[in-house]
Amino acid sequence: MPFSPSDLEDIRRQVAAFANERDWEQFHSVRNLLFAVMSELGEAAEIVRWSGDREPAVPEDKRQAWADELADVFILLVRLADRSGVDLSAAFAAKLAKAAKKYPVDQFKGSNRKYDEA
Ligand SMILES: [Mg+2]
Structure with a gap:
């Protein structure tokens, strides 16, 4: 929404x-x-x-x-x-960028596994 x-x-x-x-x-x-x-x-x-x-x-x-x-x-x-x-706006942007690196789309699309799980 x-x-x-x-x-x-x-x-x-x-x-x-x-x-x-x-x-x-x-x-x-x-x-x-x-x-x-x-x-x-x-x-x-x-x-x-x-x-x-x-x-x-x-x-x-x-x-x-x-x-x-x-x-x-x-x-x-x-x-x-x-x-x-x-600064919640800055923290949000930084955290989302970190998450994007941890969870690249090509490796995690459709997967609910944690980034450090095989
Ligand atoms: Mg209440």
Whole structure:
């Protein structure tokens, strides 16, 4: 599904402003934010935990709740990167480039094996 056009630095600024307006810097330690990300992932997992191999895994009546939980994870991940000094756009680009080297298309197309497996 295509995303609406957006800019990650703009998103980072919006998330930081939201927290700053509420004086939440004091609560946004790296540790607290990491646990918050994991908690929100758990909330997302709760929605699909009994779906097994059923497709779509997210029932129609849970689509909004699913989107909300993914947004919670994303917002907190952006905040976590910001508070821990990670340029998430740069980290993404670097990691995708590393993954492309580890998993060349001609060797891994259609394969789910790990890069160091024969
Ligand atoms: Mg949530």
